[in-house]
Amino acid sequence: MSKKICILNGSPRQNGNTKALINNFIKGTEEAGNEVICFDLQKMDIHGCLGCCSGGKDISSPCVQKDDMEKIYPAYMKADIIVLASPMYYWGISGQLKCAFDRLFAVAELDPGYANPVKDCILLMAAEGDTEDNFAPVKAFYKGLIHNLGWNDLGIVYAGGNMDAGSILNKPEQLKAAEELGRSIS
Numbered sequence: 001m002s003k004k005i006c007i008l009n010g011s012p013r014q015n016g017n018t019k020a021l022i023n024n025f026i027k028g029t030e031e032a033g034n035e036v037i038c039f040d041l042q043k044m045d046i047h048g049c050l051g052c053c054s055g056g057k058d059i060s061s062p063c064v065q066k067d068d069m070e071k072i073y074p075a076y077m078k079a080d081i082i083v084l085a086s087p088m089y090y091w092g093i094s095g096q097l098k099c100a101f102d103r104l105f106a107v108a109e110l111d112p113g114y115a116n117p118v119k120d121c122i123l124l125m126a127a128e129g130d131t132e133d134n135f136a137p138v139k140a141f142y143k144g145l146i147h148n149l150g151w152n153d154l155g156i157v158y159a160g161g162n163m164d165a166g167s168i169l170n171k172p173e174q175l176k177a178a179e180e181l182g183r184s185i186s
């Protein structure tokens with residue numbers, strides 16, 4: 001059955017390595033019949049969470065802050081699968097992605113017990129370092145995040161060895177891994 005996939009792209013580089021992973025993932029998953037929406041967070045007006053815990057009162061506009069998260073909330077609520085796509089920044093996800101993800105708390109606030117909607121999840125990440133050690137901190141964050149949310153991991157593509165924008169284009173095996181992960185969704 002066709003799945004609804006919501007990609008949160010945390011890379012500010014529009015022709016960067018993360019975007020190349022995303023493009024290949026989309027190619028594979030659309031060929032498999034899935035429906036994709038991708039948000040380029042850098043191009044959007046998204047403010048940091050205020051921690052006011054006053055959201056969740058209106059399903060059509062769950063956060064008290066009225067900015068471009070309004071475009072993401074309906075897609076997030078409808079999606080079967082959330083793709084977290086990010087460059088590695090200081091052994092974590094980028095600020096753009098963290099900022100948007102924190103704001104998803106307003107959706108959990110729609111539930112009196114702060115229950116998060118249950119999703120499948122994927123991580124696409126580009127980085128300069130290409131060792132397991134380099135990836136370990138962000139992998140622990142991702143695994144911990146989805147474990148605590150009660151989400152299910154569908155896969156990770158960690159594309160190390162990429163510093164310059166577009167250097168991943170010389171690594172067809174990394175692009176193929178993203179495409180194949182996309183195609184595996186059915």
Ligand SMILES: Cc1cc2nc3c(=O)[nH]c(=O)nc-3n(C[C@H](O)[C@H](O)[C@H](O)COP(=O)(O)O)c2cc1C
Pocket residue numbers: 011012013015016017018019086087088089090091092126127128129130134162163164165166
């Ligand atoms: C602010 C900043 C922090 C970074 N931190 C790391 C890091 O901790 N580990 C690493 O391997 N690469 C790090 N990098 C390199 C990026 O992850 C790498 O250039 C990646 O390919 C960028 O993806 P993009 O082309 O999608 O922007 C950092 C780059 C920047 C600009």
